[in-house]
Amino acid sequence: MPPTEHETQAAVFQKLNTTTKWPYSAREYFTRFAWEWVQRTLIRFSMRKAHRWRRFLLALFGAQINAPCGTKPTTRVLHPWLLTLGKHCTVSEGVTVYNLGHVTIGDHTVISQDVYICAGTHDYTQPDLPLQRQPITIGNGVWVCAGAFIGPGVTIGDNSVIGARAVVMKDVPPGVVVAGNPMKTIKNREMNNR
Numbered sequence: 460m461p462p463t464e465h466e467t468q469a470a471v472f473q474k475l476n477t478t479t480k481w482p483y484s485a486r487e488y489f490t491r492f493a494w495e496w497v498q499r500t501l502i503r504f505s506m507r508k509a510h511r512w513r514r515f516l517l518a519l520f521g522a523q524i525n526a527p528c529g530t531k532p533t534t535r536v537l538h539p540w541l542l543t544l545g546k547h548c549t550v551s552e553g554v555t556v557y558n559l560g561h562v563t564i565g566d567h568t569v570i571s572q573d574v575y576i577c578a579g580t581h582d583y584t585q586p587d588l589p590l591q592r593q594p595i596t597i598g599n600g601v602w603v604c605a606g607a608f609i610g611p612g613v614t615i616g617d618n619s620v621i622g623a624r625a626v627v628m629k630d631v632p633p634g635v636v637v638a639g640n641p642m643k644t645i646k647n648r649e650m651n652n653r
Contacts, residue, residue: 477587494520494539505532517542525566530554541578545599560592560611565599571623573606580611598633620648 483491497516505512510529518524521540530550536542541558544550545566552572556562559579564570578595581588593612597603601615604623615621615631622638622645631637636645 472586473583473588474586475588479587479590482590490520490540491538498535502530502534503532507532517544558595559590560594562594563596565597565601565617567599568597568601568603570597570603571605571607574603574609575607576609578611618648618650 481488497520502513502516509532510527513530513532514524514526514528517530517536517539522536523543525544525546528544528546528548528550530536530544531552531554533552534550534554534556536556536558538558541561542556543561543563545564545568547566548564548568548570550556550564550570551574554570554572554574555576557575557577557579562576562578570576576595576597578593580591580593582591591611595609595611596614597609598615598617598619600618601621603609603615603621604625606624607621608626609615609621610626610628613627613630615627616633616635618634619631620636621627621631621642622636624640625638625642626640627637627642629642631642632644634648634650636648637643638645
């Protein structure tokens with residue numbers, strides 16, 4: 460008798476009932492709760508040009524801010540205490556900074572609308588999928604164009620450009636233009652000083 464469909468399926472490797480139920484400390488859960496309400500109210504309904512107000516609130520929750528820099532009312536930061544913003548950087552509308560690990564954004568860097576910066580993942584080689592909090596560093600003078608995805612553990616070199624909708628899962632050297640999914644280096648960034 461041939462095996463049934465159920466009998467031919469592979470055994471399930473990941474066991475979600477074995478994952479860590481509370482990966483953060485009680486204090487961190489409380490701080491996340493308080494921050495979420497600040498973000499949903501005081502930041503979300505702030506004036507578009509109220510950069511100083513949003514910097515104050517981010518710093519109040521532990522962000523390292525090198526003013527002047529700016530975020531928008533719809534910028535979403537998961538853990539402000541794991542965020543460093545450089546001078547004259549801009550984090551635009553609809554950007555998500557999912558910073559389970561530390562995220563550093565350099566001086567004069569632009570993070571365009573709807574970018575997703577993901578500094579966290581799980582080890583899929585283990586059945587309990589342990590949390591990995593890998594840092595992301597985005598250098599000085601970088602432009603991350605609209606809708607790009609920046610993956611865990613990535614470093615983007617100074618003066619590089621990440622094309623719109625690019626998926627960046629490995630380091631980007633300085634001074635290049637990358638685009639695509641998977642990301643590929645397109646060319647060196649030409650810089651004409653006027």
